[in-house]
Amino acid sequence: MNNVTTFPAPVAAAASWNTTLQYTFGQALAEEHLGKGRNVVLAPTINIVRSPSWARAAESFSEDPYLTARMAVAGVKGIQSTGAVACPKHFAAYNQDTNRFGLDPGWDTVDIIADKRALHELYFPAFKASVQEAKAGSVMCSYNKLNGFFACENEWLLNKTLKSEWGFDGFVVADWYFSTRSTVAAANNGLDISMPGGSFESSYGFPAYYGELLAEAVANGSVPASRIDDMVMRLWRPMFAVGAIDEPVSGHSLANVRTREHLDLAQKMAEDGTVLLKNEKATLPISKKKYGKIAVFGVDATNESQVTENHGGFVIDSTMAVQAPFDALKARGEKEGIIVNYSEAYPGTGEFDTVDSTYFQNGSLQVQYYTTSDWSGPVNQSTTVHNITSASYPSELWVSYPQVWSATYTGKFIPRTSGVHYFSMTGQGDALFYLDNTLVANMSKANFGNTIQGTASLLAGTEYSLQLNYSMGYSLSTGAYGITLGLNQADKTRDLEADALASEADLSIIFASDRWSEGNDNNLNLELPGDQNSIISRLAKKSQRTIVVLNTNSAVLMPWIDDVDAVLEAWYGGQQIGLALERLMYGDISPSGKLPVTFPKTIENAIQIYGDILTPYEEGLNVGYRRFDSLNLEPLFPFGHGLTYTSFRLDGPLRVQHCAYNITASASLINTGTMSAYQVVQLYVSYPDVADEPPKLLRAFEKFLVAPDGVQSVVLAVKMEDLNIWNEEVDDWRFVSGAYTFMLGFSAGDIKLKKTVLL
Structure with missing residues (x-):
């Protein structure tokens, strides 16, 4: 959706520990929704960040139920004070995207096994507070099963707990596509609205369970007519309560709702939510007294900075103008008499140009297409392709579910230069990319389109066996299947330029990021993508002082932490990130953010996400800092940590x-x-x-x-x-x-x- 404000990720709002600011953010969200002709805001996301590997960690608030509840209440109140209905989501125990839909053709989703104590004390409090304290008008139920039952037809969850025990009198709405799994069970067990979208039978094998099927269920007595009356009343109550009936929404989807006030709010949120993790030798703030020449590195210092997620609770706006950190730092440096220069150093976490045929032996690759999702045959056809793109598969391979396909690409890759090559895979589904039988990049169970990167150190002119295995099995967006292989080749000039700039400067500022979003949990063991870790260490060793600025989904590992002097966690900081960082780094304001999640030293210290359909929450209450305390583990940075000047x-x-x-x-x-x-x-x-x-x-x-x-x-x-x-x-x-x-x-x-x- 265009012409809206790209605010920082909700995790940045939580890192502010500022509920007043979150209330104002809720108001701004509602204003922009109303301006676009919408009177229900599908927010906030208030699920517990059980694992920092969760794809939607940036879209939620915290690992802690109390902090999550306080931010949830503030956000819901802000939204509904402005005339829109808030919809806190996703109820309940939705803490991973792996297997949230399941795999075709049965789409058997992940089943979370959690005891009632963990649910009531850890996973429910933010929802309960949103309903009882903030009077949320709607609640969205989640994709997953909970203790054997789909969340959107779970009688204990919806009827007994939410509606009866908590007194919720608004409406329960299902998440898109895969949440509604029945008609009678869903209607009788508490689902009031099946998310609009019509029948998915042609694409996913699901009928439109409400609509005609619901009318039939009422006619044959399977669903009482009184339940339909209840659904209607639950829909209308919050609409009247927020004034949506007295003042019907009048906006339209093409309206420009981005305002100066909202841009200023986005900047304020980025300022308050940025966390100063480390600051040795008073490296920050920047001043002329300390530094005469500053070197800035990384694509995330430009207007290509990773400022938002690709899917989920974030909006991709083609009209968005990112305030680039380098531009802001350089402009301020000119005023202060400080020279600020830039070098790319790393090509970023986005999609690279498609690998063209000249890199392949004989200008092509062999490909076999299978009519299954697991490369088990039968083979539909074998042919050659000049490159690997999402649009290159034969159209007859996929028309509708449960029809599926997979493919294996093989051939020889011949690099033109020596050094570290950066590969990107953009698409959805499963993809494994190998060179000489070594795994270079892995896209695992991606529901939506995303970009995954990998690196390989290669010698120019050497032939490397190439194999890419692709399966569309976990894909969601119909018609967008396939994978595109991209390349940014080794560049000695880029490396030498960065090294020289670091050596000459009084201070190096290195920007680094990841690129996780809804539908694709982090499978890199919390490492930064590509070779960013080694680049940070290399440049830090050539620098007098080094600051690292992180734009990440959640916690990341920092093997270079002892090599650098200061670290700022800026999350996905929204379109005003550059102006916010300029004010913070030059000391106009002191950082005040605090971590809403624990940063572990190793991946083994964190709860991990696996591919099992049956997923028991064996840790019980010990999530986040509770886990670290219970197991006597020392974090890299503890929950609530954040330095000031x-x-x-x-x-x-x-x-x-x-x-x-x-x-x-x-x-x-x-x-x-x-x-x-x-x-x-x-x-x-x-x-x-x-x-x-x-x-x-x-x-x-x-x-x-x-x-x-x-x-x-x-x-x-x-x-x-x-x-x-x-x-x-x-x-x-x-x-x-x-x-x-x-x-x-x-x-x-x-x-x-x-x-x-x-x-």
């Missing part, structure tokens, strides 16, 4: 007072540095041993602006009922009496004050 102290003793309804923890926050800055004070609670909870849980936070030498009174409150835990024996919430320890600090790994009280 000043220093803070929490003065005790920590005072904890309680009554029948709530508990307050109070102390003093002192800015002991020389710059005004925001600090997020976080309150964690440790439960009595008998409760069998993780070692500590976030229960309150607040963001304070404090001037140099300023003293801020901190009073954080926790409702007594929020200390309850789910008791599976009685199937309800219960309070556990005993010793509770209240901990005040600046992150889950930086606790400053503690006090234990008997409750």
Whole structure:
């Protein structure tokens, strides 16, 4: 959709720990939706980031249920204050995209096996708060099964929990395509709207389960007519509540709804959500006193920066103008008397030019097309192609599901230059690309079009056996099947130019990114794509000082962390990212973002996503920092971590007072540095041993602006009922009496004050 504002990813909003800003963002989303003629906003995404490998981690908020709930409530309230209906999603336990649809022809989706305690304490709180506190008008149910039943026809999930126990009186709407799996079961068990789109029988083998089939079910008594009345009432209630009936939406899809105010908001969100992870030797902020010459590296420093996701809750806008970080840093440098130069160093994470036939022996490749999704035959045909593109497969291979196909391309690849070659695979489905039997790139179970990269160190003129196996089995978008193989060849000049620039500069700023989005979980073990890690290390060793700026979906590994002086996590920072980074890096404002997810040191320390249909959540409550605490693992950067350009102290003793309804923890926050800055004070609670909870849980936070030498009174409150835990024996919430320890600090790994009280 064009002519809209490209805001930072929701994970950046969560990293701000600023609920007021999130409320304003909700209002802006609603305004742009209404301006485009829409009165329902399919947001916010409030699923727990169980694994940093999740494709949609950037689209959600956090690994923590309390932080997620606070951001969810603020977003829903903001949306609905402006006359649109909010639709928090995806209910429930939707925490991976692998197998979320399943594989044709049965489309047997992933089945999440989770106990009720984990659901109520970890995966449900944001939805419950959105419904009860923010009065969300709709809720979207998810693709996955939960404990054996599809979420959108799960009677316990929708009727018993959401509608009966929580008192939700709005409508439940299914996610697109694969969420609605029946008529009678879905209608009777709580699904109010099957997502519009008509029949998918011609494309996926699914009929339109509502519409005519629903009318037939009512006529034969399988679905009572009173249930249809209930559906209608649930649709109309939130429409009346937000004023959508009194003031019908009047916008249209071609309207330009991007405003100066919204661009300023996008910049503010990027500023508040960027997290300063490391800052040795006061490398930041930039000043003329420190640096006379700065070198900037990486495509993400240009207007090709990875500022948004490709699918899901993000919008691809062809009219978007990205404020390039390099342009902003250079313009500011000219004002400050600092020379700022640029070198590409790395060709980026996007799609490269298609490999042309001159790279192949005899100018072509052999290809075999199969009428199955797993290369098992029978062979439909064998032929030659001059390159590998998504449009090159024979059209008769796919007309509609359950018809599927796969292909194997083979031949010889002959590079023209020596060095590291960058390959891209763009498409959807499964694709495995090999050179000399070594896996170079792997696209795994991609539902939507995406670009995956791989690298290979090659010698000019040498013949390498090439094989690319492609299957369309997990594809979603009809008519967009196939794979395109791209190449950015080794470039010694690029390498030498980057090395020289790094050696000459007083400061190197290296931009790096990944490229994950809905439909394709991270299968690179949290490594940056391509050889970005080695480039960062190489340039850092040639630089006097080095800053790395990351534009990533979630946590990434940093094998180069000891080689660099400073690291900024800017996420997918929206179209105003350059202006935000300029203000942050030149010290106009201090960074104030805090991590909403834990950054692990190794992939083994994080929960991983596998391809199993049956997926038990064996970790129970131990997700994110809870897992690290429970297993005594040391993270690379802990949940809640984020540095500023000043220093803070929490003065005790920590005072904890309680009554029948709530508990307050109070102390003093002192800015002991020389710059005004925001600090997020976080309150964690440790439960009595008998409760069998993780070692500590976030229960309150607040963001304070404090001037140099300023003293801020901190009073954080926790409702007594929020200390309850789910008791599976009685199937309800219960309070556990005993010793509770209240901990005040600046992150889950930086606790400053503690006090234990008997409750």
